[in-house]
Amino acid sequence: MADLILEQLTIAYGNVTAVDNISLSVPSGEFLTLLGPSGCGKSTTLFSIAGLNQATSGTIRIGDTVLFNGENGTSIEPEHRNIGLVFQSYALWPHMSVGENLAFPLKLRKVNKTEREKRIKEALALVEMAAFADRYPFELSGGQQQRVALARALVYRPGLLLLDEPLSNLDAKLRERARIWLRELQERLQVTTVYVTHDQAEALAVSDRIAVMSEGRIRQLGTPKEIYETPADAFVADFIGSSNFLKGKLIEHNGPWANVQLDDGSVLRAGAGKGELAGDVVIAIRPERIEVVNEPGQNILRVDLVGGAYLGSIYQYEVKGPGGQYRIQTNHEMTDKQAYVRIPPEAATLFRGDSVPQIG
Numbered sequence: 001m002a003d004l005i006l007e008q009l010t011i012a013y014g015n016v017t018a019v020d021n022i023s024l025s026v027p028s029g030e031f032l033t034l035l036g037p038s039g040c041g042k043s044t045t046l047f048s049i050a051g052l053n054q055a056t057s058g059t060i061r062i063g064d065t066v067l068f069n070g071e072n073g074t075s076i077e078p079e080h081r082n083i084g085l086v087f088q089s090y091a092l093w094p095h096m097s098v099g100e101n102l103a104f105p106l107k108l109r110k111v112n113k114t115e116r117e118k119r120i121k122e123a124l125a126l127v128e129m130a131a132f133a134d135r136y137p138f139e140l141s142g143g144q145q146q147r148v149a150l151a152r153a154l155v156y157r158p159g160l161l162l163l164d165e166p167l168s169n170l171d172a173k174l175r176e177r178a179r180i181w182l183r184e185l186q187e188r189l190q191v192t193t194v195y196v197t198h199d200q201a202e203a204l205a206v207s208d209r210i211a212v213m214s215e216g217r218i219r220q221l222g223t224p225k226e227i228y229e230t231p232a233d234a235f236v237a238d239f240i241g242s243s244n245f246l247k248g249k250l251i252e253h254n255g256p257w258a259n260v261q262l263d264d265g266s267v268l269r270a271g272a273g274k275g276e277l278a279g280d281v282v283i284a285i286r287p288e289r290i291e292v293v294n295e296p297g298q299n300i301l302r303v304d305l306v307g308g309a310y311l312g313s314i315y316q317y318e319v320k321g322p323g324g325q326y327r328i329q330t331n332h333e334m335t336d337k338q339a340y341v342r343i344p345p346e347a348a349t350l351f352r353g354d355s356v357p358q359i360g
């Protein structure tokens, strides 16, 4: 199988630019996720790869095969792209049995009857639905329908699998099991996969790499670990997991470290981040990285407790202190209305002050 390559892909609807100059290369066998909030252009990107919508400019290739080229007007018909597609709504044909649903794309591709029957058996076995070939969609649970939809996408052995929020109609427990199962199947088949979701936990759990999107652009591309631990900007830091943003002013910048003054005059040391910084900045710190300590000291702030919740495995508190209001998570119950918290410099990263859309 070959790599999927998008080059300078732009897709506009009238004067809305849904996808803005995206370049991306997905190596053969990789599980890549497009992750971002609703409306950021994930489905539009996926559909253009499938050929269900027409890109405005750029190129889409699988290895040496050009699927789309905006320069010379090349655009291969969807049924000739050899791509398997699964949507959020399973969209099985309701008047056809499971077996007939799977036979349909094979008939479309002129696969003979003997071969069809063999492949349908294989595909249903893959999704553990071998016993259900004669059932109708309405006789299946949501999870089973979703497996059949996946089998239908795999039955003609596509070189590329595209999945658009395929698990979002399942309830939470089933969704968690389905994503593990889906990932295992993908690894076994080694089919190059582009997966679309707005659910960051799901993206972290299943992906080899994640492309974080916002407003039609890729904000960061990296492994789940890279995205979580070294977010490229405040948007990514906020969207993946959650981050606190403490407001302050940059007073000193020395190699990888910076000193920031907060509104009460206290000075925090933090990672300097990547961008050019001056003046107003925010210090991004994850709730689980803030430490509750007993006394004042370096990088330690005095805070007031303003709210809290017991989450079963952990306590979560809202505190007010220098730099604003922020959230902390800890294994220990906080019994006093005031506390000292330490912001470990190695867990804190600076971003530009104007790069955070809303600070609570």
Ligand SMILES: Nc1ncnc2c1ncn2[C@@H]1O[C@H](COP(=O)(O)OP(=O)(O)O)[C@@H](O)[C@H]1O
Pocket: 013, 016, 017, 018, 036, 037, 038, 039, 040, 041, 042, 043, 044, 045
């Ligand atoms: N057929 C269409 N006509 C006009 N605008 C569209 C169409 N499809 C999507 N858009 C717009 O393009 C943007 C991206 O949409 P979409 O790719 O569906 O987002 P996502 O899948 O990330 O939620 C949105 O602003 C959406 O309103």
Ligand SMILES: [Mg+2]
Pocket: 042, 043, 044
């Ligand atoms: Mg979508």
